[in-house]
Amino acid sequence: xxxxxxxxxxxxxxxxxxxxxxxxVGTYQSAMRAVAFAIVGSRNADEVVQDAWLAVVRNLDxxxxxxxxxxxxxxxxxxxxxxxxxxxxxxxxxxxxxGPHGSVGDERFAxxxxxxxxxxxxxQDTPEALLTEGELRECLxxxxxxxxxxxxxxxxxxxxxxxxxxxxxxxxxxxxxxVRVLLHRARLKVFATLxxxxxxxxx
Amino acid sequence: xxxxxxxxxxxxxxxxxxxxxxxRLAVRTxxxxxxxCRRFIRQMRLSQLVLRRLPQGQNAExxxxxxxxxELRRQSS
Numbered sequence: 001x002x003x004x005x006x007x008x009x010x011x012x013x014x015x016x017x018x019x020x021x022x023x024x025v026g027t028y029q030s031a032m033r034a035v036a037f038a039i040v041g042s043r044n045a046d047e048v049v050q051d052a053w054l055a056v057v058r059n060l061d062x063x064x065x066x067x068x069x070x071x072x073x074x075x076x077x078x079x080x081x082x083x084x085x086x087x088x089x090x091x092x093x094x095x096x097x098x099g100p101h102g103s104v105g106d107e108r109f110a111x112x113x114x115x116x117x118x119x120x121x122x123x124q125d126t127p128e129a130l131l132t133e134g135e136l137r138e139c140l141x142x143x144x145x146x147x148x149x150x151x152x153x154x155x156x157x158x159x160x161x162x163x164x165x166x167x168x169x170x171x172x173x174x175x176x177x178x179v180r181v182l183l184h185r186a187r188l189k190v191f192a193t194l195x196x197x198x199x200x201x202x203x
Numbered sequence: 204x205x206x207x208x209x210x211x212x213x214x215x216x217x218x219x220x221x222x223x224x225x226x227r228l229a230v231r232t233x234x235x236x237x238x239x240c241r242r243f244i245r246q247m248r249l250s251q252l253v254l255r256r257l258p259q260g261q262n263a264e265x266x267x268x269x270x271x272x273x274e275l276r277r278q279s280s
Contacts (some may be wrong), residue, residue: 018279021270029268036263039207057275062252104211113206118239119246129250140257158219159254165219191250 006069013060016036027051028070031161032077038172040154048084052077062157071167078171099138099146099189101196102202122198130194139203149188154179155186181193205233208215210240 012020036045055076063072084142110116124130131137142151153172157163165183169176197203205213211232216222217230233239 009254013276018270018272021273021276022266025265025269025272030264053272054275057272057279060276096253106208109206109208109211113208115239116209118207119243121242122246122249125249127256130249130253131258132265137257140253155254159251160257162266165221180216180219181223183219184212185246187250188211190254191247194250195246200219 003065003068004115007065008067010060021039023070024069024073025093028073031070031074031163034153034156034161035074035077036081036173038174039078040151041083041149043086045081046106048081049077051084052080055080068189070161074163074167074171078108096151096185098141098143099192101143101192103185103188103192119195122194122197124198127184133197135203136194136197139197143189143203147189150174151182151186154182155190158183205229207233207237207240210234210237211243214244218242218247218251 009020009023029049032049033045036048036052041050052073059076063069067075104185108115108117122130134165144155147155150172154168155173156166157168157171163171165176165179168174168179172179174182193203209229213222213226217227222230226230239263
């Protein structure tokens with residue numbers, strides 16, 4: 001097997017060990033939800049993820065280890081979601097819902113392209129220090145919830161799950177240029193929320 | 204030369220190594236000279252790390268799911 005980290009876990013999964021399944025769902029459930037969200041939308045995402053997990057258990061014996069477990073799980077999720085859609089997928093929604101704290105828009109720059117309102121230094125400069133503020137965590141959740149399904153999923157798969165951009169394109173069947181646009185806009189909204197919180201101390 | 208506004212527009216592609224050599228050099232040159240944009244990029248990276256560390260909750264739900272899947276597996280094998 002090419003993915004040694006997976007092979008120990010796989011042995012335990014095949015034996016039906018509950019702790020192994022807990023590790024598996026703990027590691028991959030949110031990535032699977034993100035894939036399902038992006039393809040079928042929030043209404044059907046939970047059902048798709050459930051079906052995907054059942055398919056995973058059903059097909060565990062035939063998993064060959066030619067890809068990582070992660071890729072295998074996310075591919076099953078994407079396929080389950082696409083089967084649910086059957087007809088052609090929804091149009092890729094590139095329209096951009098406004099974030100609660102905006103973005104980094106044109107108003108931040110002078111006509112010559114220089115910063116007009118440059119970023120200030122933040123009080124905290126490590127993620128741990130920033131996240132000790134419970135209110136900031138809630139505030140970020142709000143911003144994430146404000147993203148469109150596809151945009152939120154792309155952000156989550158990239159930043160939290162560490163997927164490569166081409167993996168995201170393949171799973172969600174979105175072009176690379178669209179993924180780049182979605183990701184960039186999402187990141188600027190998250191940035192704006194952090195910046196707002198650092199400047200005002202509130203959400 | 205690249206303006207600050209253009210740098211911000213290309214910042215995600217810079218962070219994801221999606222820029223061609225010429226643009227990458229342009230970004231690096233700009234960053235070497237512009238404190239504001241260095242700070243912006245640093246804060247963008249920090250935002251990425253914050254998202255990665257954001258806790259996720261929903262543990263009880265995952266416990267139940269794991270139990271169901273493990274049972275299913277044991278029944279089928």
